[in-house]
Amino acid sequence: MRVKCVLCDKIEKIKDESPLAKKLRNRPIHTYMCEACNSRIKDRTEERKASGNFVTYRDSSIDDTW
Known part of the structure; x- marks a missing residue:
């Protein structure tokens, strides 16, 4: 795959069989x-x-109180 x-x-x-190639084929929003x-x-x-x-x-140190 190019x-x-x-x-x-x-x-x-x-390689066409690699997990990265599969991710790029199945989810077009992902970029290389x-x-x-x-x-x-x-x-x-x-x-x-x-x-x-x-x-x-x-970061969990930021206070997220609403």
């Missing part, structure tokens, strides 16, 4: 990101977390 990275438009081939873009985003997110200027909104 897939295209949503960030860098790089076209790659993945190449390994280079995925690792770049992961590294930069870790840097922002380490700097202390990163807030996760799913």
Whole structure:
């Protein structure tokens, strides 16, 4: 299966039998990101977390009283 990275438009081939290929076929809302873009985003997110200027909104320490 040919897939295209949503960030860098790089076209790659993945196996048709892989779970990722099945996910992309059955749920069109899911998008593909190449390994280079995925690792770049992961590294930069870790840097922002380490700097202390990163807030996760799913954090349980935020008071959700309505």
